Amino acid sequence: MQSRAGLALILALTVLSGCSTFTGESGETLPRDARWGLVPLVNYSQTPQAGERSEQILLSVLSQRGLQPYVYPRSEQDETMLFDDSERLAAGMEWAQSQGFDYVISGSVEEWQYKSGLDGEPAVGISLRVLEPVTGRVIWSNSGARAGWSRESLSGSAQKVLRELTDDLRLE
Numbered sequence: 001m002q003s004r005a006g007l008a009l010i011l012a013l014t015v016l017s018g019c020s021t022f023t024g025e026s027g028e029t030l031p032r033d034a035r036w037g038l039v040p041l042v043n044y045s046q047t048p049q050a051g052e053r054s055e056q057i058l059l060s061v062l063s064q065r066g067l068q069p070y071v072y073p074r075s076e077q078d079e080t081m082l083f084d085d086s087e088r089l090a091a092g093m094e095w096a097q098s099q100g101f102d103y104v105i106s107g108s109v110e111e112w113q114y115k116s117g118l119d120g121e122p123a124v125g126i127s128l129r130v131l132e133p134v135t136g137r138v139i140w141s142n143s144g145a146r147a148g149w150s151r152e153s154l155s156g157s158a159q160k161v162l163r164e165l166t167d168d169l170r171l172e
Helices: 002-017 050-064 085-099 154-167
Strands: 020-024 036-043 103-114 122-131 138-147
Touching: 036 050, 036 085, 050 103, 050 154, 085 103, 103 138, 103 154, 122 154, 138 154
Parallel strands: 036 103
Antiparallel strands: 020 138, 103 122, 122 138
8 A cells, every 4th residue: 555655645746846947057156146137038929028037037036036137128119129129139139238247137038828728727938047248148047847737826836936036046
């Protein structure tokens, strides 16, 4: 009887661990009190404004880690650039260089949707990176994806992915 319970436990853990995938390394330790900036996340998903939604969630997750980055300000021109996130990112990087930030957080949203079907599980895929704005050198990067449960929200799944990603960012 105990062997069945053990087998059931192993099977349950295998199924649960199959719902999330993360890649990346911790990299070097970065100073928390440096000047940090957040530039737009590029949206590669099929969902409009997924990058902006992810940025807002990322801000709260970073705040829990003690980081309060300066955020690239939205301008009137941003409305015309909504369909081209690469322009928003380029403008954000120019802004970051002009502000003299030590580090800039950037990234992309690869997936942001509810899967079709009866359950409609949320599916999120996000990549983050920390750059030196002057040189463009990537200091740290990490990617993660998660398919949540049918009663879970898309933003809740994104928060879990972003928290997992930023937990690997070593800060002093």
